[in-house]
Amino acid sequence: MTSALINVPKKAKRGDIIEIKTLMSHIMETGYRHTATGEMVPRDIITSFTFRYNGIEIFRADLFPAIAANPFISFFTVATESGKFEFEWIGDRGFAETASASISVE
Amino acid sequence: MRKQQKSTRRQFLGLAGGAAVLGTVPIVTLRPAEATPATLTAAIRAVAGEAAVRTGKVKLDVPPLVENGNTVPMTVSVSSPMTADDHVKSIHVFNEKNPQPNVGNFHLGPHAGRAQISTRIRLADSQRIVAIARLSDDSFWSATVDVVVTLAACTEEVI
Numbered sequence: 001m002t003s004a005l006i007n008v009p010k011k012a013k014r015g016d017i018i019e020i021k022t023l024m025s026h027i028m029e030t031g032y033r034h035t036a037t038g039e040m041v042p043r044d045i046i047t048s049f050t051f052r053y054n055g056i057e058i059f060r061a062d063l064f065p066a067i068a069a070n071p072f073i074s075f076f077t078v079a080t081e082s083g084k085f086e087f088e089w090i091g092d093r094g095f096a097e098t099a100s101a102s103i104s105v106e
Numbered sequence: 107m108r109k110q111q112k113s114t115r116r117q118f119l120g121l122a123g124g125a126a127v128l129g130t131v132p133i134v135t136l137r138p139a140e141a142t143p144a145t146l147t148a149a150i151r152a153v154a155g156e157a158a159v160r161t162g163k164v165k166l167d168v169p170p171l172v173e174n175g176n177t178v179p180m181t182v183s184v185s186s187p188m189t190a191d192d193h194v195k196s197i198h199v200f201n202e203k204n205p206q207p208n209v210g211n212f213h214l215g216p217h218a219g220r221a222q223i224s225t226r227i228r229l230a231d232s233q234r235i236v237a238i239a240r241l242s243d244d245s246f247w248s249a250t251v252d253v254v255v256t257l258a259a260c261t262e263e264v265i
Contacts, residue, residue, distance in 0.1 A: 017219035030228070032205045059218060061225075062211040066204050068177040068226040068259075075212070078219035 004099040006087060011104050012079035020051065020059075021074040024089050024097060030065035046071055046091035054083040079105045141207040146200055149207035150238060153198050154246045159238060164197075164249035166237040175229040175259035182212075183222035184239040184247070194221035195240045203233040216242075228259040 003025035009018050024046065031043025043065065051059040059075050071089075087099040141149075150159065167181040184194045193216040199209035212223045221239070229235075232254045239247045 030205070053217070056217070058215065060213040061223075062208075062213075064206065064208040064210060066201060066206070066209040066228050068228050072224070072226050074224040075214070076218050076220040076222060078217055080217075 004087065004089070004097060006085075006099050006101050008085060008101045008103060009079075010102075011106065014079060014081075014105050016079045017076050018079050018103075019074060019076055020085070021072070022049070022051075022087055022099075023070060023072045024049075025070055026089075026091065026095070028063075028065065028067060028069040028071065032065065044092045044095075046089050046095060048088075048090045049073055050088045050090075051075070051077075052086040052088075053077060054081065055086075079103065081105050141202060141204055143202055146202050146207045146234075146236065149200050150198075150236065153211075153238060153240070157244065157246050159246040159248050161248055161250075163241075163247040164237050164239045166199075166235060166249040166251045168235055168251050168253055170251070170253060172229060172253055172255045174257045175231075175255040176257070177226045177259075178229055178253070178255075179224070180227050180235070181222065181224040182237045182239075182249075183220075184241075186221045186239075186241065188216055188219055188221055190216045191242065193218070193242045195242055195244075197221070197223060198238045198240070199227070200236045200238070201227075201229065201233055202235075203231040204228065205230065209235070229253060229255045230258050231255060 005023040007021040012018050026046050029041055029044040033041045045065055046063050049061045058077050061073055082104045085101045089097045163185050165183045172178050182197050186194045194214050197212040200207050201209055209227050214221060234250055234252050236248055236250050
């Protein structure tokens with residue numbers, strides 16, 4: 001089961017500014033909710049998202065409980081060369097997911 | 107008959123909810139119920155230090171009236187040429203009344219091309235959202251938006 005959705009252009013011209021959209025399936029439990037019996041539901045969120053372009057970190061986000069469930073993050077980068085995009089999500093309770101995509105730059 | 111059942115169920119849920127609220131009162135009093143303007147200021151100071159935070163350059167797009175606080179689309183953009191000499195280092199988003207003041211920190215660089223990020227956030231109440239951008243010259247710029255929320259998020263009961 002792939003829990004990540006990535007939307008990136010497959011091709012771009014050199015120097016183009018491209019938008020990258022990501023969605024990761026995750027409950028993002030805030031740690032501030034309680035059950036009907038009064039027990040607090042422990043926090044379970046994604047705390048960090050990193051985007052690398054050919055191994056170089058371009059974008060990083062620190063997430064907090066105020067980010068909605070199934071975190072959607074979109075941002076931009078400059079298409080400099082053909083290669084690989086790598087995405088990494090890290091969270092509570094040992095949550096770690098990666099995804100990748102490739103782009104050809106003319 | 108059907109109507110009778112419905113109202114009984116509602117009464118039961120109301121009682122159960124009330125009991126749950128009573129049961130958690132000691133826990134609630136032990137932790138801050140919400141981020142206050144003071145914690146908002148403290149969170150901003152934790153990022154900006156003693157530097158002056160000026161208004162401008164940052165554009166914060168959040169709908170002014172939100173029906174469901176569980177998922178609120180938000181876009182922050184900063185007017186910047188995004189060159190090696192003049193770019194946005196990071197964007198920080200804060201709120202006033204969620205249980206904690208931070209929403210997210212977004213670290214960019216000259217390779218971003220455009221200083222703009224979008225995500226979806228949670229809002230526990232009608233409140234003020236603040237976005238702060240740190241530029242490459244270590245100046246800080248901000249934008250503030252007031253949002254009205256009709257259905258709150260974050261602290262509701264798990265059913």
